[in-house]
Structure formats: structure tokens, C-alpha cells
Ligand SMILES: Nc1ncnc2c1ncn2[C@@H]1O[C@H](COP(=O)(O)OP(=O)(O)OP(=O)(O)O)[C@@H](O)[C@H]1O
């Protein structure tokens with residue numbers, strides 16, 4: 010290639026490399042990261058920190074779901090279950106090991122990863138060979154089974170009451186390490202930073218996954234399965250790989266979630282509402298975008314913290330009308346309607362719609378020579 | 379008909395609640411808990427009829443407003459019927475209550491027969507008879523009538539059937555309604571049988587329905603029938619031995635069947 | 649052993665059959681393809697040409713008979729396995745990745761050839777050499793200026809060319825071309841034929857070509873096979889096939905399609 014004029018492909022690549030660190034997307038990510046790091050120092054409110062920690066965890070969980078649903082085009086109703094498997098791994102190990110130590114956390118993380126990988130391989134190897142619909146049905150059945158197991162295996166999981174536990178050493182909620190620049194350093198804060206670090210690493214991993222050769226093939230498979238097969242790609246393997254990867258990340262998110270709450274019960278980490286929340290978040294953020302997970306999680310989690318206010322409003326507006334109050338209590342109903350409307354009329358979500366705009370601009374630049 | 383409807387469980391629950399409402403209303407007339415055999419039969423029939431109607435109406439609504447927009451797109455079908463199922467269950471909670479309700483059962487249907495020392499719950503007999511009748515009916519329609527042929531052909535290729543002059547949209551709406559209505563009837567029978575209903579009963583039974591269909595193979599009524607028998611037998615047998623593992627046993631059966639026949643017992647490849 | 653290798657054909661079908669319901673679409677076909685030759689397959693519509701390709705590339709399972717590639721029995725091998733062995737095909741009905749860019753379409757073929765598909769830790773950017781190669785293949789089919797657009801926005805003729813570029817990027821030993829010029833405008837056809845001629849001229853590739861334009865494949869082909877109602881009725885040099893009365897009757901009787 011020496012001595013030759015660069016091809017348009019090479020020129021475009023150079024252009025992209027040059028603007029790598031000045032792209033708006035990159036700058037936004039940097040700013041977001043800075044906010045997450047500095048947040049607890051600047052705004053020492055537990056309510057905000059709680060919200061942000063949950064948003065981070067769910068952003069990653071939703072992004073990992075997007076790998077399966079948006080990139081691979083298969084629907085897994087077991088994503089919430091994997092989340093729960095991770096959460097229960099942490100909860101049970103921390104609960105049953107006395108005294109709890111740091112290596113128990115590591116062990117719990119490894120266990121979560123191992124269990125979810127094995128379960129995901131078994132489920133997908135069984136049902137992905139057949140048809141995407143089958144996979145949806147099998148995962149739904151298995152997830153519901155795990156939910157029931159959470160209730161009924163009470164000698165281990167303590168059933169409906171759930172498992173509460175203490176985290177080791179500096180992560181323990183009671184631990185306190187004085188203050189730094191006016192901010193209390195305590196166990197909660199350190200767990201927050203642990204979540205931040207792990208969530209960022211997982212998210213980078215997810216983004217990297219979709220940009221890797223595998224991510225590209227997944228897109229191709231979703232676009233035209235037959236052609237991908239004829240090109241020599243074994244579709245089944247790619248589907249299994251992506252399902253296992255997404256499920257594994259989900260279980261790690263569940264582990265983080267359990268650490269944040271120091272408590273798990275079947276309904277919060279294994280139940281259908283969790284799965285529906287993840288679905289809603291992924292749809293709102295935009296399927297097949299990964300970054301949409303952040304927006305979707307933020308939107309829903311923020312809305313959830315506002316909804317109790319809505320209830321109070323309903324209470325004060327119609328103090329006598331029992332029906333209205335029941336309606337306000339059932340805010341999942343509102344989410345459900347929002348969800349259906351988004352699937353029907355806003356299928357690309359926020360990030361997807363923005364990306365379409367960017368694509369139009371790109372084509373205007375490169376489309377017609 | 380190649381639509382994966384996860385709202386089926388919700389129809390089931392709606393049917394149960396409709397039946398429950400009717401029985402409650404009729405009890406006000408003194409028909410249910412104290413009435414004669416005739417009044418008892420009539421009130422159960424009315425309950426089932428109400429379930430049938432509500433299932434049909436909900437099915438019509440769902441098909442026309444939502445599902446028609448997503449024919450041919452399995453992913454969206456799954457996503458959207460999942461949402462619809464959640465909304466329907468929530469509406470139940472708004473209209474009735476989030477808690478369990480006790481269903482009033484007509485006097486004449488409580489108790490059991492004692493046939494040669496085997497105790498058979500009376501309503502169970504009714505349920506079996508109705509179930510067999512529905513199976514026979516569906517089989518007859520699908521295999522023997524022109525309508526059945528049109529439906530099966532329509533699933534394979536909409537356009538061709540359309541050009542033959544049949545309004546496939548309307549037929550599909552009808553099939554969907556029928557399915558919803560049958561689910562609702564099933565729900566109301568379940569409610570009377572169990573004497574208890576909850577808004578979540580749809581989800582719980584959807585799992586069984588899914589396992590049944592997976593085992594039986596999609597698109598095969600006989601397969602579903604076989605699947606249901608296996609699931610029911612296994613469930614009760616294991617429930618008798620180790621109650622907590624009953625559902626697990628069914629999942630295990632499903633896994634084994636998928637291993638041996640990935641398309642289900644009676645499912646056809648592709 | 650070494651001597652026998654030179655004697656084995658590149659690809660061979662033995663009594664190959666496939667039935668759909670009661671209809672036998674390919675009926676005991678014994679086709680022999682010698683290395684580094686170009687064989688054309690002709691036959692009336694519905695003769696089973698595409699079906700034969702689907703059998704060779706693995707899309708359909710045969711009801712009977714076997715397929716051999718370089719002496720190896722590949723009858724039970726799945727399509728990706730056959731692609732890995734060096735059998736690549738283009739489709740009669742355009743078959744591309746519509747929402748991916750033209751460049752990405754070709755790049756995916758290169759990625760498959762380099763067998764780095766199942767790698768998920770490597771960054772996409774480190775694959776830039778594949779992009780450069782893909783661009784080179786687009787230049788070969790005169791599609792380079794369109795590299796950045798989604799494939800769905802291409803005209804039909806352009807999509808056909810992209811299809812060929814994808815196939816070339818796989819660098820298969822055996823190219824199965826199913827009516828590469830179908831649906832193209834008349835001005836575009838010579839360029840494609842020239843491309844096929846060039847591929848053949850390199851002496852590196854073996855080509856199996858389905859084409860309806862009889863006069864044009866006459867000059868191009870080393871041999872021509874004639875299919876009719878699923879049966880191979882003749883397989884000979886172009887001259888001999890043209891003179892064959894059975895072929896004339898069958899082919900003209902079936903009606904020569906002119907795209
Ligand atoms: N999957 C299938 N199922 C049923 N029949 C099929 C299938 N594929 C092909 N056929 C039948 O096999 C016969 C051969 O079809 P094929 O497409 O191979 O013809 P062809 O020679 O490629 O024709 P053309 O010149 O139109 O491309 C046709 O009668 C077709 O209907």
C-alpha cells in the first residue's frame with residue numbers, strides 16, 4: 010500500500026481515529042463517569058446515592074439483556090432469574106459464613122458466574138437449536154420454577170422472608186472510617202464505589218463485546234440468518250455464546266444488587282416484576298444499542314422514586330374514591346401501558362432514534378461519492 | 379396460528395374472576411350456596427358463559443388493537459403479549475383486589491362421589507367432561523371442517539388464502555377470540571374447582587400451559603393433549619411424593635423431551 | 649495415493665436425489681466437476697438447478713446419494729462446514745445483509761475465512777486490515793464508490809454485484825454461481841461476465857455456473873451440463889451440447905428464458 014493514495018475506507022478510519030477523544034459521545038461518557046465518582050462527595054444524600062447505585066446496577070443488567078434481545082434477537086425471560094441467582098449467591102454465602110470475610114465475596118462472585126454460565130449453557134443448548142419462540146417459553150418456565158424454588162426451598166432460602174446478611178470488613182454498613190473533605194467514609198459509601206468500579210468494568214466489557222468480531226456476526230445473523238450460515242458461521246454457537254455472556258453479566262449485577270441491599274427475597278430478585286422492569290427499560294432505552302440501558306434504567310428508577318408522590322397526590326385529590334386510590338397504587342399498570350405503547354410506536358427507543366439521526370448524517374457525508 | 383400469546387394466562391385469570399363475579403351475584407338470589415340442583419347447574423353454566431364472553435371480548439380487543447400490528451414478528455408478539463398480560467393482571471387488582479378471593483361453589487357440586495371406595499370430587503368429573511368435549515370439538519373443527527383447513531393453510535401462507543377470497547384477518551381474529559374464550563372458560567372452571575382465585579393465577583397456569591405446549595409440540599392439538607396428560611400425571615404423582623418438587627419434575631420432563639425430540643412430541647420440524 | 653489425488657475430481661455427486669413430498673426435484677444426478685474448470689448448468693425453469701446448488705452447499709439434505717469434495721464424503725456436513733472446506737455460493741435471489749453497510753457485508757465474508765468469528769475480546773478496530781481487503785473486493789466488482797451505504801439502499805443490479813463480491817471474498821475453491829446476472833440491466837451484464845472470465849483465467853478457481861443465456865456461456869464454459877425435470881440428461885463440451893438433439897428438444901421445448 011506504500012506510495013499509494015489512501016482509499017476512502019482508510020481516510021474515514023483516520024478521521025474517526027483523530028476524533029476519537031473529542032466525539033460528543035465520548036465526552037458525555039467522561040462527564041457521566043466524573044459525576045458518578047464525585048457525586049457522593051458533592052451531594053451527600055442517601056436517597057440520591059441509593060438511586061444512583063440502583064441505576065448503575067440496572068443499566069448494566071439491561072445492557073446485558075440487550076446483548077441477548079437486541080443484538081442476538083432472542084428473547085430470554087430468564088434474565089431476571091440470572092440476576093436472582095447472582096443475588097442469592099452473595100446473600101447465602103455471606104449469610105451462612107460466620108464470620109464473613111472478603112474472600113467470601115470473591116467466592117460468591119465466582120459462584121454466581123459459574124452457576125449462571127452452566128445454567129445458561131444448558132438452557133440455550135437445549136432450546137436454541139429449535140426456534141427462538143421455544144427459547145422464550147423454556148426460559149419463562151425455568152425462571153418461574155426458580156421463583157417458586159426461592160419460596161419453597163425455605164431451609165436454604167428462608168422462603169418469603171428472604172435472607173439478610175452482613176458484608177465483610179469495610180463494606181459492612183456499620184463500619185465507619187472518619188470523614189474526608191467533609192464526607193463520611195462508611196461502609197455504604199465503599200460499597201457504592203465497589204459497585205461503580207464493577208459496573209463500569211462490566212459495561213466496558215459489554216460495549217467491547219458488541220464491537221468485537223462476535224458482535225458483528227451477531228448483527229449479521231439478526232439481519233439474515235441464512236446468509237450468515239452460508240458464509241460459514243455456525244449460528245447456533247453464536248447464539249449460545251451471546252446468551253451465556255449476557256446471562257453471566259446479569260448474575261454479577263444481581264450480586265452487586267444484593268450487596269447494596271444486604272438483603273434478598275424471591276419477589277425482588279427472582280419475580281416477574283423484575284423481568285418486566287428490565288424489559289421496560291430496554292425498550293425505552295432502545296433495543297440493540299447497549300447504551301440505551303443507561304437511559305432506560307435511569308428513567309424507570311427515577312420514575313419509581315417519584316411514584317409514591319403520585320400516590321400521595323391521588324390520595325389528596327380523591328380522598329373518598331377508593332377506585333382511584335387503588336389505581337394509583339397499581340403503578341405497574343402505568344408502566345405496562347407505557348411499555349406496550351413503546352413497543353408499538355417507539356420500537357427504537359431513545360438511543361436507537363438518536364442513532365438513526367447520526368446515520369443519516371453519516372450517509373450524507375459518505376453516501377454519494 | 380403461529381402467534382405466541384403470553385397473555386393467555388391473563389385470559390385464564392379473567393375468566394376465573396368473571397365466573398367468580400357471576401357466582402357472587404347469583405348467590406345474592408340464593409341460587410348458589412343454598413339453591414337446588416337446577417339452580418346450581420344453571421349458575422355454573424352462567425359463570426362459564428360469562429367467562430366465555432369476557433374471554434371473547436378481551437381476545438377481540440387484544441387481537442384487533444395490538445396483535446394485528448405485529449403479525450409475523452415473533453419477537454414483538456412475545457414482548458407485547460407479555461406487557462398485555464401484565465396490564466390485564468393489574469386491572470384485575472384494580473377492579474377486585476390484589477388478594478385471594480374465595481369462590482362460592484354451588485351446593486350440588488361440592489362433595490364427592492364414592493365409587494367403589496375411590497373418592498372422586500364431583501366437580502372434577504364435570505371438568506373432565508368439559509375438557510374432553512373441548513378437545514373433541516377443537517379436533518373436529520381443525521381436522522374435519524373447511525374452516526380448519528383454511529386456518530391451517532392461512533398459517534402457512536396468508537397471501538394465498540387471502541387471494542382465494544377468504545378474509546384471513548377476520549378468521550384469525552375469530553380463532554384468537556376462540557382461544558381466549560376457551561382459556562377464560564378453563565380459568566373459571568379452575569376457580570370453581572380450587573374455590574380460590576388470585577390475580578397471579580394466570581401466570582402460574584401459563585407456566586403449565588407453556589410446558590404442555592413445549593412437550594406436545596407447537597401447532598398440534600393432540601400433542602397438547604398428550605403433553606397435558608403427562609404434565610398432570612407427573613405433577614400429581616410427584617406432588618404426592620415430594621410436594622415441593624412437583625413443578626421441578628415437569629421442567630425435568632420438558633428438558634428430557636427437548637433432548638430426545640427438540641420439536642416436541644408431535645411437533646413438525648421447520 | 650498421490651497419483652490418485654490428481655485423478656479425483658474436485659467435486660462429485662453420486663446418485664444424488666432429493667424429494668419434496670412426492671415430487672423428486674433432483675433425481676439420481678451424477679455430476680463430476682474437474683478442478684480449475686468452469687462448468688455451466690442449464691435447464692428449463694424448475695429443472696432443479698437451484699435445488700442442486702442447495703444440496704451441494706448443504707442448505708438441503710439429500711434424500712439419497714452422496715456428495716464428495718476432493719474425494720471426501722461431505723454428505724453429512726453442515727453448510728458452515730462446507731464453506732470452511734472451500735465451497736462458496738451466491739444466491740439466485742439476492743441474499744445479503746440489508747441493514748449492514750456494503751463494506752461490512754464483504755468484511756463478514758473475510759472474517760469467516762480468517763476464522764476469527766468466535767473471538768469476543770478482540771477489538772473491532774484491530775480488524776482494519778479486513779476492511780481494506782473488503783474494499784479491494786468491492787473495487788473488483790466496481791462497487792467501491794458505494795462502500796459506505798447500507799446494502800438495502802442499493803439498486804438490484806448493485807446488490808447482485810455485492811453478492812458476487814461477498815462470494816469472492818470467501819475465496820472458495822469451488823464457486824457456485826446461481827444466475828449471477830439475473831435481474832441485471834443489459835449494460836451491467838458484460839462487466840459481470842468479464843469478471844467471471846477473469847476469475848477463470850487466474851486458473852486458481854473452479855466454477856459451477858447456472859445461467860440461462862445460452863450463447864454467452866457457450867464461449868465461457870469448459871463443459872455444460874443439462875438438467876431437465878431433476879435429471880442430468882447431458883454433460884459434455886459446449887459444442888457437443890449445442891449439437892445434441894435431445895438437448896435442443898428439451899431446452900427449446902422447455903422454453904429458453906431470456907432475462
Ligand atoms: N423447499 C422446497 N419445497 C418443495 N419444493 C421445492 C423446494 N425447493 C424446490 N422445490 C421444487 O423443486 C423444483 C426445482 O426448483 P429449482 O428452484 O431448483 O428450479 P431451477 O432449475 O432453479 O429453476 P429456475 O430456472 O426458475 O431458477 C421446483 O418444482 C420447485 O417447486
Ligand SMILES: [Mg+2]
Nearest residue numbers: 697698699740
Ligand atoms: Mg433457480
